[in-house]
Amino acid sequence: MSIILGKLSIFLSRLMGHRGSDVGGRTAIKHDKNLFKKLASNIDTIILVSGTNGKSSVTNLIASVLEQDSDLVIANKTGANLYTGLLSSMIEATNLSGNKKFKYAVFEVDEATLPNVMNELDHAYVVFTNFFKDQLDRYNTTDLLIEKIKKGFTNDNVKLILNADDSNNLKFEEYSHVCYGLGKEVTNFVDNPLLDALQCHKCGNLLEYTHHFYQHLGYYQCQCGFKREEPKYKLTSLKSRDVIINDKNIEHNLLGDYNAYNVLAAYALLKELNFTDETIQEGFSLYNSKDGRMQLFNIKGKRVYLNLVKNTAGMNMTLKEIKGLNVKHVVFILNDAVGDGKDVSWIWDVDIESLNELDIECFYVCGSRGNDMSIRLKNAGIERQLIIAGRNFTNLVDSIIKEDSIVLASYTALNEAKKILLQKEKK
Amino acid sequence: MDYHIYHLFPKLLNAYGDRGNIITLSFFAKEMGLNPIVHEIDDISQIDWENIDFMLLGGGFENEVALVVQYLQPIKEKLREKIIDGLPFLVTTSSYPVIGKIYEDSYHNINEGLGLLDIQATYQDEAMVGNVLIENSKFDEVIGFVNHYHEVEHNYETLGDVILGFGNTKTNKSEGLIYNNFIATFMSGPLLVMNYKITLFFLEAFAKKNDIDFYSINFDLIFEKRTFLEMSKVLKKQIGK
Numbered sequence: 001m002s003i004i005l006g007k008l009s010i011f012l013s014r015l016m017g018h019r020g021s022d023v024g025g026r027t028a029i030k031h032d033k034n035l036f037k038k039l040a041s042n043i044d045t046i047i048l049v050s051g052t053n054g055k056s057s058v059t060n061l062i063a064s065v066l067e068q069d070s071d072l073v074i075a076n077k078t079g080a081n082l083y084t085g086l087l088s089s090m091i092e093a094t095n096l097s098g099n100k101k102f103k104y105a106v107f108e109v110d111e112a113t114l115p116n117v118m119n120e121l122d123h124a125y126v127v128f129t130n131f132f133k134d135q136l137d138r139y140n141t142t143d144l145l146i147e148k149i150k151k152g153f154t155n156d157n158v159k160l161i162l163n164a165d166d167s168n169n170l171k172f173e174e175y176s177h178v179c180y181g182l183g184k185e186v187t188n189f190v191d192n193p194l195l196d197a198l199q200c201h202k203c204g205n206l207l208e209y210t211h212h213f214y215q216h217l218g219y220y221q222c223q224c225g226f227k228r229e230e231p232k233y234k235l236t237s238l239k240s241r242d243v244i245i246n247d248k249n250i251e252h253n254l255l256g257d258y259n260a261y262n263v264l265a266a267y268a269l270l271k272e273l274n275f276t277d278e279t280i281q282e283g284f285s286l287y288n289s290k291d292g293r294m295q296l297f298n299i300k301g302k303r304v305y306l307n308l309v310k311n312t313a314g315m316n317m318t319l320k321e322i323k324g325l326n327v328k329h330v331v332f333i334l335n336d337a338v339g340d341g342k343d344v345s346w347i348w349d350v351d352i353e354s355l356n357e358l359d360i361e362c363f364y365v366c367g368s369r370g371n372d373m374s375i376r377l378k379n380a381g382i383e384r385q386l387i388i389a390g391r392n393f394t395n396l397v398d399s400i401i402k403e404d405s406i407v408l409a410s411y412t413a414l415n416e417a418k419k420i421l422l423q424k425e426k427k
Numbered sequence: 428m429d430y431h432i433y434h435l436f437p438k439l440l441n442a443y444g445d446r447g448n449i450i451t452l453s454f455f456a457k458e459m460g461l462n463p464i465v466h467e468i469d470d471i472s473q474i475d476w477e478n479i480d481f482m483l484l485g486g487g488f489e490n491e492v493a494l495v496v497q498y499l500q501p502i503k504e505k506l507r508e509k510i511i512d513g514l515p516f517l518v519t520t521s522s523y524p525v526i527g528k529i530y531e532d533s534y535h536n537i538n539e540g541l542g543l544l545d546i547q548a549t550y551q552d553e554a555m556v557g558n559v560l561i562e563n564s565k566f567d568e569v570i571g572f573v574n575h576y577h578e579v580e581h582n583y584e585t586l587g588d589v590i591l592g593f594g595n596t597k598t599n600k601s602e603g604l605i606y607n608n609f610i611a612t613f614m615s616g617p618l619l620v621m622n623y624k625i626t627l628f629f630l631e632a633f634a635k636k637n638d639i640d641f642y643s644i645n646f647d648l649i650f651e652k653r654t655f656l657e658m659s660k661v662l663k664k665q666i667g668k
Contacts, residue, residue, distance in 0.1 A: 199490060199491070199494075204494075342557065342558065343572040343574065343615060345447060345572070347444070348617055371654035372620070372621075375451075375620055378650055379447075379450050379620075384647070384650070387650075
């Protein structure tokens with residue numbers, strides 16, 4: 001009964017032009033609190049992807065490969081990653097009685113929701129991407145978040161795929177796990193001078209780094225003996241859309257060097273599920289980002305990139321890509337709605353100063369905190385005349401698309417920006 | 428003229444974008460014709476006590492703040508003297524509660540603080556999060572964002588009356604502390620980015636001390652004024668003003 005109501009509400013929601021990606025779950029749960037557990041028990045292998053940045057890309061990469069193997073795959077590709085979003089995905093995929101069996105499910109899961117989801121599952125593979133400071137008003141500290149997540153894990157209910165380069169990931173080392181990480185040969189990530197100082201979770205002393213990739217990711221160790229675990233899955237070469245993992249060449253379609261981690265995380269999980277390199281390569285080749293993760297629009301002969309930027313680490317990584325893209329316009333859409341985080345002080349931890357080295361003709365800012373972004377740019381050394389502030393993206397877009405450009409949009413601004421650019425592309 | 432800006436333990440106290448306070452102050456100092464020199468202090472031996480023009484103690488997570496409080500113990504008397512002497516000094520967010528003799532932490536333990544001024548800081552279990560708008564301030568209006576569990580009580584001048592959001596305590600409708608040229612607040616923003624009048628306040632103190640005619644300086648405040656006015660409008664709308 002609750003499934004029927006759930007499916008109905010998804011249908012109606014889409015009829016009204018919404019994405020209907022969460023409402024099914026929200027409706028159904030009012031009628032049957034056990035529905036999640038019931039539907040999940042009909043899935044052979046459940047994969048959860050969580051962490052600060054990269055969840056969506058990793059989930060989509062994994063889904064793309066799973067779909068090579070079976071038609072019975074559930075994935076929340078549109079990113080509804082709360083408990084109700086996952087439930088919605090399962091309701092949409094299942095039949096009216098809810099007893100359809102599935103081979104796989106891969107879900108991106110919001111970090112704070114992960115314990116609630118684990119409660120409903122007997123077993124899951126959990127892929128962690130990274131843990132950065134993100135939305136402090138929602139998540140408080142990373143440590144508290146990790147403590148909360150651990151409450152959902154036992155020795156038997158989870159197999160973790162951990163990022164060895166992230167000391168926060170290693171806080172989960174006591175559970176069954178394998179690691180992935182970059183080799184020292186990968187030097188493409190330019191040293192970010194704004195390294196966060198992290199404390200060793202075992203003894204409280206500051207971690208030391210022998211090698212550093214970006215933010216707090218790298219080769220770390222502590223005087224007490226705690227250190228980075230040697231990964232089972234090692235990426236040793238990084239070129240545009242082409243990587244080498246454990247001596248195997250893997251191609252993919254994702255722009256941006258930081259996607260190396262996403263490709264690596266997905267690869268590691270799929271190998272643990274015994275997929276062959278051939279099948280993995282097939283799946284990866286079919287996945288093109290259409291969800292605002294370095295999404296490329298071709299508008300009247302101009303390239304317009306759209307990228308989601310939610311936090312310091314994400315914005316830093318995106319800025320590093322800009323040089324290679326050869327764009328003339330850089331656009332920031334900065335909102336402060338609940339989904340974005342109400343506090344925008346994080347933009348001051350971003351290396352905006354690096355934009356001075358590029359040949360950018362115009363910087364556009366909009367969104368509810370676009371003005372804060374304009375001050376950030378000015379105080380970073382960008383000339384005032386090059387900074388154009390507008391009410392919203394709609395007002396600025398015609399000027400923007402006159403040149404090759406990149407749009408950095410915060411979470412709640414992304415979908416509208418995508419819609420607008422798609423419309424411009426169609427014309 | 429050199430303008431020595433001291434940023435205490437920026438790698439540990441980096442949770443609330445306080446770096447923005449330093450970048451902004453430097454920018455304004457340049458506009459004033461000064462040569463800003465930023466000293467990022469990871470060790471107290473790096474401090475040149477004869478040449479400090481501004482000091483910032485920003486916010487961090489609880490463990491990091493506790494570490495910094497330890498690192499600063501040997502020089503807390505010196506810091507207190509500087510504050511009484513009129514050193515422009517800003518303390519923000521989670522470092523505000525530790526400026527007293529003692530403070531309570533999240534485990535409800537009482538720890539030794541920095542003893543800079545006479546305040547009481549208690550920890551209580553409900554977070555105080557959100558935008559804050561202050562009126563009747565030395566700076567007309569002050570705007571910021573808070574996210575903390577501490578309540579602070581003291582008898583010094585405050586930054587003003589809270590019209591929207593949380594003050595020093597859940598019931599106390601004033602926020603922050605101001606004494607001489609020392610300001611402490613729970614607010615991030617960062618504070619000096621959103622509130623150009625406070626940035627000017629600190630620079631004016633320097634100007635007075637160094638015989639600079641502050642009023643003849645033309646600061647270009649178009650971006651700052653626009654940002655502040657729009658944010659003020661948005662926040663006032665939330666309380667039906």
